Amino acid sequence: MAFITNSQGGSKNETKGGPGALVLLPFTFVGRTVIDWVDNLGAATIFLFTALTKTFGRKQLFKIVEQIYYIGAKSITIIMLVSLFTGMVLGLQSYHALVKFGAQGALGSLVSLSLIMELGPVLTAIMITARAGSAITAEIGIQRISEQIDALHTMRINPLRYLVSPKIIAAIISFPLLTAVFDLVGIIGGYISGVVLLGVNAGVYLHSIQAYVDLRDIINGFIKVIVFAVIVSTVCCYQGYFAHMRKDSHGAQAVGLATTSAVVLSCVLILVSDYVVTSLLI
Amino acid sequence: MHTPLIEFKDVTKRFGNRTVLERVNLQIYEGQVTTIIGLSGAGKSLILKHIIGLIQPDEGAIFFRGKPIAGMKKTEIATSFAQMSYMFQGNALFDSLTVYDNIALPLRETTNLKKAEIDRRVMARIEQTELTEAAHRYPSELSGGMQKRAALARALITDPQIVLFDEPTSGQDPVRKNAILSMIAQYQRKFNFTAILVSHEIPDVYFISNRILALYDRRIVFQGTPEELENFDHPFTDEVINSMEALQKELTGLYSKRQFKIFNHVQMRRSKSGEFYCIVFFSLQELNTIITKFGHDAAQDVLRDMGLYIDKHFGAIGGFSTRRDTNELITMLPYANLSEAESIIKDFVHDFHGQVTRTIQAAACKSVLGEPTELTIMAGIAQGQSTSNIDAVIALAKSQQKEIGRLHCAAGE
The missing domain is CATH 3.30.70.270 (Reverse transcriptase/Diguanylate cyclase domain)
Incomplete structure (x- = not known):
């Protein structure tokens, strides 16, 4: 990048070295990083929309079902485990906070609303990113560096249709279902710690849920998790698909770094988009 | 001579500051076995990737049956490339699919054939490539030779008119190398496809080739028959052919x-x-x-x-x-x-x-x-x-x- 300020014939060499360039170095770095970000964002958006246009085609349904099994069904155990303890901890913490105000009767609504509106979508998305997202990036990355994706091109099989589109659609279907499981098991966890262990009345716990949880809260939770599903699946597929174009590494190392980037970036984007979506929905 | 099936005119390809192909001119004719020879890293595989459309040239033009690919409509390009098949140097088999599924993949994804017909065609190819026992095994469970044959079977399953072979014999023992070359020659005669090979197997590859293209110093320096290559007076002969021949008399132990x-x-x-x-x-x-x-x-x-x-x-x-x-x-x-x-x-x-x-x-x-x-x-x-x-x-x-x-x-x- 050249920084030519003298249009009257200043030498280019003056701008390449010297203290001037040193001062501009941080700006250059920030500028390049921002350009790279915008570039990648644009590319990932095109990637997503191109993949979505390939959703409907022959034999796609079978691949989508296969991916739902892989992303969704195989994640149920870990989701249930995490959600049970999340609900139990939430019940335990909330109970001790509510007791101070004599409001332990609101435990059910507090636990359920926290889970449905916030913790359920976010933790589900993060857990799936860790379990299935990383695997998706590694799988596509290895297929890329071992020329399997090039092989698909040569066989006239569209790689986006064959590899990416089913994963994105499966994520959009699986994430809300898993969130529903997370919410339900989390509420049961809250029930165990609040009612079974701490002695809150069972009827009060359940009634509080029925009274304060609105259908709109549930829908908002699902809207959030669908946004997360699109983000996570796109980021993970994109990172794997373009693992060979990384400037910082090559081969197996590039796949490893792509997987790390996919998980970190997905988690950050989940939290950022959580704030944005929440502010729009409230 | 009739119109070439594939023709390169002044094709140049650069990666950053490095020029890999410079004003490459070549002709490939229909129904022949054409072999591209040259040192490792010279850009031979890159020529194949240009032919099949995986890479576009920075300069110059590629012609398919006399028509520039750059000027073709999307449907024309799709039709042209649909006639081609590619066998990768590293095989590029899907490691999560069995040999059977790898070979069946192009038929399942690009045709409307019934399951029974796909099964018939796949089993026929599996038998022809002597992979019957390995049909339901995964590529990682196979020897290098078997993986090559599986890749060959997959490349031929759609009955392509043009097959590109990127170092089909790399990593094989002398017997297996010649067996694969012999298999390619046999299939080429049987199915009458145009074969384009990238190979180091000098002189063994001469026996199956109609034409040889020599890539040297970023350019094609020779195009002709194997017999014509024997009289080719160029530094390529000393630097490339001699060094390769020294290594390539393993099969019969005889001189080239x-x-x-x-x-x-x-x-x-x-x-x-x-x-x-x-x-x-x-x-x-x-x-x-x-x-x-x-x-x-x-x-x-x-x-x-x-x-x-x-x-x-x-x-x-x-x-x-x-x-x-x-x-x-x-x-x-x-x-x-x-x-x-x-x-x-x-x-x-x-x-x-x-x-x-x-x-x-x-x-x-x-x-x-x-x-x-x-x-x-x-x-x-x-x-x-x-x-x-x-x-x-x-x-x-x-x-x-x-x-x-x-x-x-x-x-x-």
Whole structure:
């Protein structure tokens, strides 16, 4: 990048070295990083929309079902485990906070609303990113560096249709279902710690849920998790698909770094988009 | 000459500051086997990737049947590329799919064929490539040779008109290398596709190639027949062909045709004017039957054993030999006249009927099932003088061949 300020014939060499360039170095770095970000964002958006246009085609349904099994069904155990303890901890913490105000009767609504509106979508998305997202990036990355994706091109099989589109659609279907499981098991966890262990009345716990949880809260939770599903699946597929174009590494190392980037970036984007979506929905 | 199937005009490709191909011009003709040779990293695979559209040139144009690909409509490009198939150097098999599923993939994804028809076609290819036992195994469970054959089967499953082979024999032992080349040649004749190979297997690849393209210093420096390449006077010959030939006589242990010519030339210069020499011409008849019945490996085993034996027998008395064609070997006996050569051949045949027949028979008759088959070994001798044309002497020796051995293969032998 050249920084030519003298249009009257200043030498280019003056701008390449010297203290001037040193001062501009941080700006250059920030500028390049921002350009790279915008570039990648644009590319990932095109990637997503191109993949979505390939959703409907022959034999796609079978691949989508296969991916739902892989992303969704195989994640149920870990989701249930995490959600049970999340609900139990939430019940335990909330109970001790509510007791101070004599409001332990609101435990059910507090636990359920926290889970449905916030913790359920976010933790589900993060857990799936860790379990299935990383695997998706590694799988596509290895297929890329071992020329399997090039092989698909040569066989006239569209790689986006064959590899990416089913994963994105499966994520959009699986994430809300898993969130529903997370919410339900989390509420049961809250029930165990609040009612079974701490002695809150069972009827009060359940009634509080029925009274304060609105259908709109549930829908908002699902809207959030669908946004997360699109983000996570796109980021993970994109990172794997373009693992060979990384400037910082090559081969197996590039796949490893792509997987790390996919998980970190997905988690950050989940939290950022959580704030944005929440502010729009409230 | 008719319009080339594929033509490069001044194609240049750069990666950053590095120019890999510079103003490359080449022609590939329909129905032929064209082999691109050159040093590792010279950009041979890149030419194949340009042909199949995985990479676009920075400058220049690629023509398909006389039409520039850059000027074609999307549907025309799709139709053109649909005729092609590509066998990757690293096989590019899907490691999460079995061999059967890998081979079936193009049919499942790009055709509307019924399951039964796909199964029939896939099983036929699996049998042709001798992968029946490996059909339901994963690529990681196969040997390198089996993976190559699986990749070959997948490349041929759609009956393509043009098949690109990127170093199909890399990482294989000499027998397997020649078996794969022989398989490609056989399929090319059978299905009449245009084959474009990238290979290091000099001189073995000459036996199956109609045309050779030599890539050297970022450009195509030679296009022509393997015979024309033998007379090609260019640094490419010294730097590339000589170094590769030195490594490539592993199968038969014999000299390459070019080395044979050089030896012959040296001998002729040393010998006095009018001095005699003899050419012995050997051929293995019904080698194709061996290939059909017992596979390419068995055929290459026979050739290897035959070559090793000829080299051992005649090398000890100053003779030198080369493989002339897939099933033809020639030996030169310098300073020997016809009667001496006949006596040497008599000894050779005697030994041959003893120990050697059993060795070759064992190689040829591996896993005999079904009907018995025979392999005939012929030999012919012709005498030449230092002043005479060696090609004419070879032709004379070929025309005078007689049977010197017959191997009988039958179940239980």
